[in-house]
Amino acid sequence: MPKARLTPASVTEAAAALVDEVGFDNLSMGLLAERLGVKTPSLYKHVTSQAELAHRIAVLAMTEAGDTIRDAIQGRSGSDALAVGAQAMRTYVREHPGRYAAANATRPTGPDDPFIPASERVLASWAAMLSGYGLDPGQEIHAMRTLRSVLHGFATLEVAGGFQIDASVDESFTWLINFIDQGLRAGTASGGDAAR
Amino acid sequence: MPKARLTPASVTEAAAALVDEVGFDNLSMGLLAERLGVKTPSLYKHVTSQAELAHRIAVLAMTEAGDTIRDAIQGRSGSDALAVGAQAMRTYVREHPGRYAAANATRPTGPDDPFIPASERVLASWAAMLSGYGLDPGQEIHAMRTLRSVLHGFATLEVAGGFQIDASVDESFTWLINFIDQGLRAGTASGGDAAR
DNA sequence: AGCTAAAGGCTAACCGCATTAGCCACAGAG
DNA sequence: CTCTGTGGCTAATGCGGTTAGCCTTTAGCT
Incomplete structure (x- = not known):
């Protein structure tokens, strides 16, 4: 057999890098093939369809985001954990807008879809x-x-260019985090007053 | 000239109804033509491209959402205005997920794009x-x-089916609104404490 | 009432892109 | 050294958006 220049994993990784550059809905098999120095139909030796490729990017993104958030929160708690966790997520989305878009476009395909545990790990970090x-x-x-x-709303709006005014977006984000933190701590203190 | 069965406005309206049913990225000229009892190429007598059609749906959506929110807030203020305004927006997105997706996929095409004033009207309502x-x-x-x-994040996650657990989503939304309201009122009272 | 012009619909054709079919060459196992 | 199957390629299919060009209908004028 000829040397395996490409593997499903390397193709997925290249596709992920590509969507971060050109945007998720500008993903095309032709563009990806060109990146990999291969003709379009050759990709189908490693991926069954463009839909499956998109799904793999989504799983990759969820896994990476989950790791990033978990690592950020590691060893911290309370306001501190919230701050670094939220910043970690925002940073991930800004650096990987295409992957994040892929993750949002994906629905689990079945009960054993690896996307499910991947997203559960993200939720578990938030819960912790x-x-x-x-x-x-x-x-x-x-x-x-x-x-x-x-977090989802802010990150989404930011990468979509939804914040037009020239006030600092960084500042808005720390304000937001602080706002949430205050609310959560108030809810704790008053034993559920904020839930009424 | 033959009777104008279709107009740009009626085509846009039909397309908006269509995307709410089949999803924004399942919009196709063929499907729309079928709905209107016409062959695909005939649509191009009323619309220059699918991209322009999507853009028109986006403007329509922003305008409708702006009206809905403004009407909801009308005559109310403070916590009350927040509650009904937020509910109005969430309801609009739930009833018109395709239009909302179109609005999010759209970037202003130029300085005189009607999308700009339409979205500014939404922002103006929130500011008021x-x-x-x-x-x-x-x-x-x-x-x-x-x-x-x-609001954007919640609505987006909800229509994407992001809230899996069987806890009431309605309840979560009123909790969220109350959370925001408390935070805003606390910020008011303390003269900016929440902004630190 | 009849003529004219253009709007608005249709068929045929084009093009890009995902996908499939079938062929070929190289590399590792025996 | 041969055999086999992997991984690449070219050619071809099909769908969806879009364009070209034709043809009918009807509003408006004489």
Whole structure:
């Protein structure tokens, strides 16, 4: 057999790098093939379809994001964990907008889709971080969803160029994190007042 | 000339209805033509390209969303305005996921793009609502961005099926609104404490 | 009422891109 | 040294957006 220049993993990695440059919906088999110094149909020896390729990018992105967030939170707790975790996620999205878009475009294909555990690991990191606030158990799910909403919303709007005014976006993000932190701590203190 | 069965406006409206059903990235000229009882090339008598069609859907969506939010906030202020405004936006996105996706996929094409005033009207509604909290002027931009992030993030995650657990999503949303309201009011009271 | 012109629909054709079919060459196992 | 299967290639298919060019209908004018 000829030397395996390409592998499913290397193709996926190259595709991920590509979408970060050209945008997720500008991904094309021709462009990727060119990057890899190969003709388009050859890619199908390593990937069954463009849809599957996109899905692999999504799994890769979720896994990477999960690792990044976990590492950032590592050894920290409370406000500190929130701050670095949120910054880690925002940074990941800014550096890998195409991968993040791929992850958002993906739906699990079945019960054994590796995308599921990958995204659960992200959620687990957030849950661990939130547990440091000692929230009322019934409120944790709502706090989790609120946290995911802000972070996802902010990152999405930012990479889409949604923040036009020339006020510092960095500053807005730290303000946002602080806002969330204050709210979570207030909720803790008052034993659930913020949930009414 | 034959009777004008189709107009640019009616085609746009039909396309908007279509994307709400089949999803924004499943929009196709063939599908739309079929809906309108016409052959695909005939659409080009009313629309110059699929990209322009998508852009028109985006403008329509922004305009509709702006009207809905403005009407909801009308005559209310503070916590009340926040609650109904946020609910209005969430409802709009749930009822028109395709249009909302179109709006998010769109970038202004130029300085006289009608998309710009349409989105500014949405922002103006949020600004009017926020003004009721009497925030420090320097913080308004951050509060605005935070608000946009949560609402956009929540709505996006919800329509994407991102909230899996069977805890009530409605309940989470009212929790979220209350969380934001508390934070804004705290920021008001302490004269900017939440912004540190 | 009849003529004219252009709007608006249709068929045929083009093009780019994902995907498939089938061929060929090289490298590792025996 | 041969055999085999992997991994690349060229050629061809099909779908979807788009363009070209034709043809009918009808509003508006005489």
